[in-house]
Amino acid sequence: MRTPEEWAAHPQGAEVAKRPLVERERLDSAPARELPPPGTGAGPLLPAAGLRVLDLTRVIAGPVATRTLALLGADVLRLDAPGLPELPGQHADTGFGKRSALLDLTADREVFEELLATADVVVTGYRPGALDRLGLTAGALAERRPGVVVAQLSAWGAYGPWGGRRGFDSLVQVATGIAATEGSAAGRPGVLPAQALDHGTGYLLAAGVLRAVGEQVEVGGSRVVRVALARTAGWLLSGASRGDGVSSSGDVAVGGWLSERESALGRLRYALSPVVFEGGPRDWGRGPGGWGADPARWV
Template identity: 75%
Template sequence: MTPLASFWSGLGGQSALVTRVFPVERRGVLSSRLPVREFAGACVGVCALAAAELAARRTGGGEVPAVRVDDGAVATAFVSERHLRTDGRAAESFAPLSRFWRTADGWVRTHANYPHHRARLLAALGTPEDPDAVAAALAGRSAREVEETVTAAGGLAVALRTPEEWAAHEQATAVARLPLVERVRLDSAPAREFAAVDGGGPLLPAAGLRVLDLTRVIAGPVATRTLALLGADVLRLDPPGLPELPDQHTDTGLGKRSALLDLVGDRERFEELLAGADVVVTGYRPGALDRFGLGAEALAERRPGVVVAQLSAWGATGPWAGRRGFDSLVQVATGIAHAERGPEGGPGALPAQALDHGTGYLLAAGVLRALSDQAEAGGSRLVRVALARTAAELAAGAGDRVTGEPGTDLSPAPWLTERDSTLGRLRYALPPVDFEGGPRDWSRAPGAWGADTARWL
């Protein structure tokens, strides 16, 4: 079974619909020792197929539109942050303290892009904000000691593990029990009734749907950016005082609105928004939002018929379930960075933040399939994914492959576009989700973070 067929089956889709997907292979893009090109195409493919399936339902139940999965479009989108330009300026990448470091017995990777994470890292190590001082402090400690010390301080550091070391870890065991996309029916809410979509423009299967986006960084925002492409009114909510990286927000903010909301002080406003929401997407650590009544069951109780989509780094169970994590750190823990090591033996990385992007498209696919399922059988729905589970799927697809395809110099130009925005002139990657009659670009440019009003259109 191909990765796309396997992923589609796991989403509960009809196997016959896989024949509606037409790939355009461009070997050498996303070159890696692991099958990143095939994996990325499968993630985008099932998302586009789920969109096409829902589109067919909303236009009278005819044949599902044909889906095109072009490796060039997928590869460009999976590194969208590298292609972003704002008035000609390239996006800022990883901060100086977000990198691999030598330790006394191996390697550790830290993540310090956000000011609060950087402060916790430095406090745990007892060093000033100086890379040389950090390097000296880490060189005298074991990688596992650094991992535990920084984690205990609320920072982010993960020791490099081999695939075998990760397989022996309790968290790997917990993750292995999970499906790639977890799908749960929460109650017996009535079947969803969809209005017919307007046939005057692009086919928008999510038109008329309202999505509350409580996600940050890449995977969750990629999922909601995709739902916005497909016609949903996506409102991203962030707490005041928790900063966001401007370029990251620009890259993943296409098609959405962005507002600030205090879930404690503005609780009445949030409940008003929830009452009108069809989908709630969260990307915080498991249990972190429960105290605000934002667990899946609590949301479904107050808003029967809702689709709740949850994303985490390490999974909802296991000893690491409550830990913070990002794509780069999950690669290090799960053995991917070891598998991608360079010729001199140092740790490496995937050619894209493929766990983030891939998981984002899988989450969007899960939401779209949940909406289709609701039209048949009703019920509030929970869709759940984890970066570590996505990593396991990618690693499992490697088989006997030990070296990747030769890299290619394929130009990304066909899959890039420009437009004006309140942020300046933007160059950005076009969406890779492509089906017959569907949208080719987002209906609105991103705006400034937190600049919109917390209300539905």
Template identity: 75%
Template sequence: MTRLASFWSGLGGDPALVSRVSAVERPGVLPSRLPVREFAGACVGVCALAAAELAARRAGGGEVPAVRVDDGAVATAFVSERHLRTDGRAAESFAPLSRFWRTADGWVRTHANYPHHRARLLSALGTPEDPDAVAAMLARRSAVEVEETVTAAGGLAVALRTPEEWAAHEQGAAVARPPLVERVRLDSAPARELSPPAGTPLLPAAGLRVLDLTRVIAGPIATRTLALLGADVLRLDPPDLPELPDQHTDTGFGKRSALVDLASGREAVEELVARADVVVTGYRPGALDRFGLSAEALAERRPGVVVAQLSAWGATGPWAGRRGFDSLVQVATGIAHIEGERDRPGALPAQALDHGTGYLLAAGVLRALSDQTEAGGSRLVRVALARTAGDLLRGAGGPRAAEEGETNLSPTPWLAERDSPLGHLRYALPPVEFEEGPRDWARPPGRWGTDETRWL
């Protein structure tokens, strides 16, 4: 519970509420040299506790519902994409050009799952879409040279670093300065009034409207969690940047999905912002400012809003404007070095930075909503994958032996099946669990971009 208590304190939570959390520990799940099992449980635990706290606040006080964190549920959810089946078909994994490559002086990892990123990578390297040709090209160049060349072309490549090298890097120092979850009060908007949640299950976010401007995994997990808790979540995507189908399915539970060009569809976005309680963004810092979607601009037009921002590398520093993904952040920060072997880098047993950051972001939003019921104020909540990586590395003390225990634990108790517009789905159940709370999403994912741009 030490890490959970630390996370909860960082979120501004009442330390006494940690006693409401019980854990079912299953040593051996999410096997790793870093404390991934404890980290994952803490991320989910503070999210569930924040949800339970908000439920109690809305009910007028009283005891906060008991929270239960089961390592089996958490481990299953942290690899939800691996358990997903659509009409029996497994989800597609990393694309052939998303992998580690040897360079003249070390290793580099690229990310090319999205077609536009793949095109930029190949353009920067001047090679055909042939792994052998790419390997031959990279073997002649230094890792940092590849990193800079591909990044300059708008692609994604990161050189392997040790934790010590990352700590000495200008971006490593910049992202380490803020707290794990940044919490900022933006103005003096009046206190938020929330009616008691009605009926069962207990839905602490019922009646709240969440505008979801996120992509990939971490942000959509945060908004998927808010949808679980009863919020009306509407995700907006640009029409010219389709989401990967399986990724949309895995993170689309409980939500609606619409397409809007933020430039030409400004009026539609403004109508949504005018009634939004929460706006969650997952683009590079500052990328949405020109559309009036900075935290300050949103608070000015919608006093009392909670703005949640997610980035890969942090809000400041020379890499703040760079694109990034969980797998690349693992490489830059030294996690891949720790998890690797002598002759090859490795990876965590799950995309734990994405999943963990998603639950932390949802927890930050829920805590902001609770704080608003007493103190008001528009709120900013901000997280970064690289900052989450720093916490996972904190106190690691170098590589450790993987835990012995239930490494082959069956995920069956934490899987469910249902029909959907996308086909018959098998999927991981949500790990966020508290007394009388929901155990599944109210609706399955729908087809990408087919909903109306309006609140329910």
């Protein structure tokens, strides 16, 4: 367990601190694309309408990002390896608005390439370098699908001495000083009341994707967006997100943020998205389905 000061002095901490909260990079000079208007008629404003998103993420942060894009109108198809199931409750929570298919990226390569050929966004959430052998680097994807936006999520960032390491929310909290900050005077580590790095980074990634898509439509070029749990941790520790929040010892009124619906998984009671804006959607157009229950094709 490190203090924030110890993390800042660590080579990886110093490298992470140099980076923007959401990194965006133009990869090439691919022509701009046209997208349909974000909303017509009496329906909600859907800024991601018309986008096809391939979701190659797991657990929380990446699925939160793609769940948010689905809320905003994107057609999101999540692809998982057949032998790597997700926790049922976790899949249900992050599966709103999406379809879920199983695909072996080696054996079913032709199917993936057909999906990529008309995809607008590809989101990956594995450790840096893990998917390179499959031709899923940002550059390789852009060569095969010019104009694509590639969104990459990692624990520590794709740089520095820890650039190739795996990681997850709780581990990053311990390494970056959050556990020490939230801990006791006796030195016992503490935790945030939620997986804030996962959720926060997921929402940041969704925002970065929308920004990159807007830039692509305006001036062209394939794009890559990168976020890291460790960079989000530094932002939280800096006080950038602090305000007049509710005390952790008080009751929080959550009634207005909960909803219920029938789904393929049964009746669900769930939290609505915190992404709220005038004219925008308040709930997802569809509930979650079973893990791998959908065909690996666009609709």
